[in-house]
Amino acid sequence: MSLQPLLVFDFDGVILDGMDEYWSSSRKACLSLLQGVLLPEQTPSRFRQLRPWVHHGWEMVLIAAFLQESDGPLQRLGVDAFAADYDQQLRAGLDRFGWKPSLLQDSLERVRRQAVSGDRAGWVALHRPFKGVQERLAGLEEEGVAWSVLTTKGRDFTDELLDAFQLRPVRLDGRESGPKPEVLLRLRREWALKGFVEDRRATLEVVLETPGLEGLKCFLADWGYLRPADREGLPEGLDLLSTSKFAAPLAIWP
Structure with a gap:
């Protein structure tokens, strides 16, 4: 690890x-x-x-x-x-x-x-980073935390965009890497996972129920593409991450 x-x-x-x-x-x-x-x-x-x-x-x-x-x-x-x-x-x-x-x-x-x-x-030009995200990702290094990308988008297209916006994750897993829970299981064997930030609640709920991912902190990005009811009645282990909390030091995240 x-x-x-x-x-x-x-x-x-x-x-x-x-x-x-x-x-x-x-x-x-x-x-x-x-x-x-x-x-x-x-x-x-x-x-x-x-x-x-x-x-x-x-x-x-x-x-x-x-x-x-x-x-x-x-x-x-x-x-x-x-x-x-x-x-x-x-x-x-x-x-x-x-x-x-x-x-x-x-x-x-x-x-x-x-x-x-x-x-x-x-x-x-058809894309834009969410406000404050680039700066926050850059600040993670100062807290001694690396960051990676896990997406259902194709790896090549994601890599093009990361490069265009000068974003440098230590690892990129695209659609080709397989389902997100499986990738997280592999990552957990190699890294000390601090958490997973996602804007699809259903994906996070599957992660919470996946054997081997017990205790992994899951965060629902409040600024993402959320459905109207996604913020309501969150299960235990799943926390809503606001933009203000995201900008704060990791030590005071939910």
Whole structure:
């Protein structure tokens, strides 16, 4: 085990706000699969509202497809009812369009690769670090704590963005590394884990229930892509991390 403690961070919704890039890439991926449809270039409000339910990138391409339907379930039900039945709506959408998650994920990553190779500066400009995050990450070193990134985003795209914003984690685990609980288990064998900061409550709840991760401090990033009820009734071991608490020394975190 490393002598140095390690604090693990999710990426999208914790370190970086990439909402406009999510829509830009998802829109283009959807248009490549559905010929002759129209989708706005500006990020739709319904896409923003549904982003907190997204777990994997391919889901955003499917949401874009829902948004181009004039009489589809998203239009009929509205955002709240659609979100309440989110997983079932995704399954039904995959069946209706005849798609597989792998097809949507591949399409999304192809669009991103084209954007990075064709206009890297423009692609990077669709992202912005959350206020104060860069400075806080830099300050961890002064507290003797290393930090790493654990994300469901592809490693190459995450690395591009970290480099663009001059962020240097000691380790980067992307989608290719496997489910987050499994990665955390591996990390715990190699490091003295100080905690995991994530903005998806469901992921943190799975981590709390994972054998071998007992006692790992889990923090829900208050500034991330949270669902309306995510802050309520948090289970034991899961603490809401506000921006003010995040900026404070680790010794006084929850």
